[in-house]
Amino acid sequence: MQTGPSERWCAVRLVAYGAAAVVALVLAVFVVRFIWQRPQRGLLLLAALTPLSGLLVIAPVPGVAAAWKEGLLAVTLVCAFARRGVRRTSPPVHIPYWPAIVVFVAFGLVSALVVYGPIGLVGAKVTFFYLLVLVVLWWAPFDTRDRDHLVTVLMVMCVVTCAVGIFQQIVGPARLVQFGYDFGTQVRTSGPLFRTFSTFNQPFGFGLYVMVGLLVGGAVALAEPRRRRNRIFLWLAPVMAVVMATSVVRAAILGLLVGIIWLAVIRFRYLFAPLGALLAMAVAAFPFLPSSTTSVFFSSSSLGQRGAGWSEIISSILVHPLGRGLGSSGAAADRISTAQGQSPETVTASAGGLTQSTSANYQPDNYYVKTLLELGPIGLWAFLAVILTALVWCVQSARRLPGRDGALALGVSASIVAAMAASLVATYFEIFPLDLHFWLLLGVVGCATAQQDSRSARSHSDRAEAVYRPTSASS
Numbered sequence: 001m002q003t004g005p006s007e008r009w010c011a012v013r014l015v016a017y018g019a020a021a022v023v024a025l026v027l028a029v030f031v032v033r034f035i036w037q038r039p040q041r042g043l044l045l046l047a048a049l050t051p052l053s054g055l056l057v058i059a060p061v062p063g064v065a066a067a068w069k070e071g072l073l074a075v076t077l078v079c080a081f082a083r084r085g086v087r088r089t090s091p092p093v094h095i096p097y098w099p100a101i102v103v104f105v106a107f108g109l110v111s112a113l114v115v116y117g118p119i120g121l122v123g124a125k126v127t128f129f130y131l132l133v134l135v136v137l138w139w140a141p142f143d144t145r146d147r148d149h150l151v152t153v154l155m156v157m158c159v160v161t162c163a164v165g166i167f168q169q170i171v172g173p174a175r176l177v178q179f180g181y182d183f184g185t186q187v188r189t190s191g192p193l194f195r196t197f198s199t200f201n202q203p204f205g206f207g208l209y210v211m212v213g214l215l216v217g218g219a220v221a222l223a224e225p226r227r228r229r230n231r232i233f234l235w236l237a238p239v240m241a242v243v244m245a246t247s248v249v250r251a252a253i254l255g256l257l258v259g260i261i262w263l264a265v266i267r268f269r270y271l272f273a274p275l276g277a278l279l280a281m282a283v284a285a286f287p288f289l290p291s292s293t294t295s296v297f298f299s300s301s302s303l304g305q306r307g308a309g310w311s312e313i314i315s316s317i318l319v320h321p322l323g324r325g326l327g328s329s330g331a332a333a334d335r336i337s338t339a340q341g342q343s344p345e346t347v348t349a350s351a352g353g354l355t356q357s358t359s360a361n362y363q364p365d366n367y368y369v370k371t372l373l374e375l376g377p378i379g380l381w382a383f384l385a386v387i388l389t390a391l392v393w394c395v396q397s398a399r400r401l402p403g404r405d406g407a408l409a410l411g412v413s414a415s416i417v418a419a420m421a422a423s424l425v426a427t428y429f430e431i432f433p434l435d436l437h438f439w440l441l442l443g444v445v446g447c448a449t450a451q452q453d454s455r456s457a458r459s460h461s462d463r464a465e466a467v468y469r470p471t472s473a474s475s
Contacts (some may be wrong), residue, residue, distance in 0.1 A: 031072075035079050039140035042076025043133065044149055047440060050158045050433035051209055054201035058180035069436075070129070077132055080139040093137040093220040093443050094450035097389040104382035105131065108326045111375055115325025116336060123327020123336045127429070143451070144372045147408060147444050151220050154437075155233045158213035161206060162236075162243040165196040169246060182417050196246040207249030208422060212415045212437055215259040219411030220404060222268050251426035255418030264416045266395070267410055323376035329364055331430045367423035367430070390442055391416045395447050405448040412441045429475055 035042040046069065057067055095101075105128055112120030142150070168176060173187045173194045184433045188195045188203060195203040214237055219236075221230035244252055257275075264271035327336050351369045364370040372380045394413035398406050419438065429435050 006189060030077075032075055035076055036083070039076055039080035039083055039136065039465075040142055040146050042072060042079065043136060043142075043440060044146070044153060046072055046076070046436065047150055048153045048157060050436055051161050052199045053433070054186070054197065054199050054205070057182075057186060059203060069433075073130070073132060073136075076130050077136050082138045085138040085414060090141040090143045090447060091450040091454045093134060093140075093141050093446040094453065095134060095163075096393055097386060100382065100385035100389050101131070104379070104386050107379055107382055108373060111323060111379070112326040116327060120325070120327055123332035126332040126335055127326065130439050133436065133439045134443045134446075137447060141450065142444050142447040147448060148404065150440075150444055151217060151404075151408065152214050153231060154334055155221075155229065157238055158210055158217060158240055159233075160239045161198040161200070162210060165198040165206065165243045165246065168196050168198065169194065169243075172370040190248045193246070195248045196243065202431075203247040204249050204251070204426060205307075205433065207244050207247035207252030208255070208426070208428065208431060208434050209437070210244040210247075211252040211256045211259070211418055211422070212434065212441075214240060214244070214256060215263070215413035215414040215418055216408070216441065219263055219268075219414060222263075222271075222409045223407030223410075225405065249426070251422035251424075251428065254425065255422035258421040259349075259414040259418035262414045263410065266398070266413070323372070323374045323379055326374050326379075328374050329370055329426070364427060367427045370427055370430075387416065387420060391420075394442075394445055397445055401448055401452055405445075405452070409445045409448065412445050415441060 031045070035045070049072075050069060053066075053069060054440050055322040056068075059065075108127060109121075109124055112124040116121075116123065173183070173189065176187050177183050186197055186201055197203045198204060198206040200209070217233055218237060221227075222232045224230050225234060241256065244256070260271055260275055264275065305338070327333055364373065368380060368383075371383050375382075390412055394409050394416060398410035398413060400406075415438075419428050419434070429438065
């Protein structure tokens with residue numbers, strides 16, 4: 001009996017899926033063994049692979065593959081716990097701002113559980129899950145080489161994602177839709193401009209990630225410009241800034257400008273000259289730009305809509321003084337709707353005969369307003385306590401840490417200032433992978449300060465022992 005083409009095709013697909021499953025299993029075993037030998041590698045893998053997570057949209061993989069980042073962090077956490085104390089060369093991560101974190105997490109969890117019950121933990125995961133990075137660093141702290149590798153990963157991935165962004169601008173949005181991306185979800189336009197999203201699932205993640213990379217990597221490179229890696233990064237930084245701007249994420253542009261000013265004020269005074277020249281060139285070129293392009297970045301109607309929405313939310317706080325509950329808006333609300341079996345999306349028509357999906361849940365465009373809406377004034381105070389104490393601590397660490405660690409701490413402080421500015425016009429801490437990198441960079445600075453304190457304590461102990469050790473003559 002002869003088999004038809006459809007049956008042969010099914011057999012080929014079955015064999016292909018089986019081979020792919022075997023390859024995936026072998027790769028998973030290799031990765032687990034790689035992380036088991038040194039759990040710090042798991043966090044470095046996360047830092048390197050999370051910017052590429054958006055490629056899963058066009059990859060021939062099942063939907064469960066989207067949970068790879070949570071799985072990798074969970075494996076790293078287990079390995080770090082099992083291997084804690086084994087060949088440890090660095091002290092546990094220093095987290096002086098932990099009381100503010102405890103208050104924020106406790107208040108948020110109680111709010112989610114009271115309003116939504118156990119399913120509220122789905123929304124709380126969006127806000128708190130990547131705090132587990134600090135737990136990993138407590139059991140498996142980064143040493144000097146790990147910290148340097150993390151900066152290298154951040155620099156390289158910024159270059160890679162910007163190179164992909166240039167490719168996207170060349171091929172155009174229509175070709176990207178043919179590749180398998182969705183118009184209105186990944187492929188977006190703003191006026192006449194196509195918004196670059198690179199290897200991310202949306203332009204927001206790309207623009208803000210490059211912003212963080214330019215500030216952290218730039219601070220390290222400026223502190224040691226003769227190193228080849230740093231010199232190449234500084235040469236490419238202007239190009240990456242331009243590519244970042246093609247994402248048309250105003251939060252990223254605002255955050256980058258504020259972060260550069262911060263670096264100039266704290267340490268690199270000579271940055272004021274190129275920054276002033278750049279702003280002067282932008283102002284001079286502004287009258288010659290098409291009105292359709294400038295209106296994308298400077299829209300008075302958009303600002304008016306934001307202000308009207310914020311005023312309505314603030315007035316609603318009088319009705320809900322403790323907030324509406326963690327997960328009542330933004331990405332967390334979408335996750336809760338999905339967990340409840342409801343579709344968080346509504347389909348609307350768009351130009352060109354294409355359709356785009358928008359969320360049926362309220363999507364705030366200001367993280368402070370979002371926190372105030374969900375957790376009330378107490379929750380906003382707890383969030384600000386975390387951010388401000390972390391910022392002050394990073395500035396203090398930048399002044400007392402030597403060499404590369406001091407530059408890294410300064411760059412992280414600039415990224416915090418940029419995040420605070422970006423949060424005025426975006427839900428920064430709900431945009432992946434910015435939440436992961438925020439806690440990872442803070443934790444890495446904590447590892448540097450803990451190691452420095454340990455060295456200072458040993459040095460002080462050695463000096464004290466030398467003073468009180470009896471000499472051979474007197475003995």
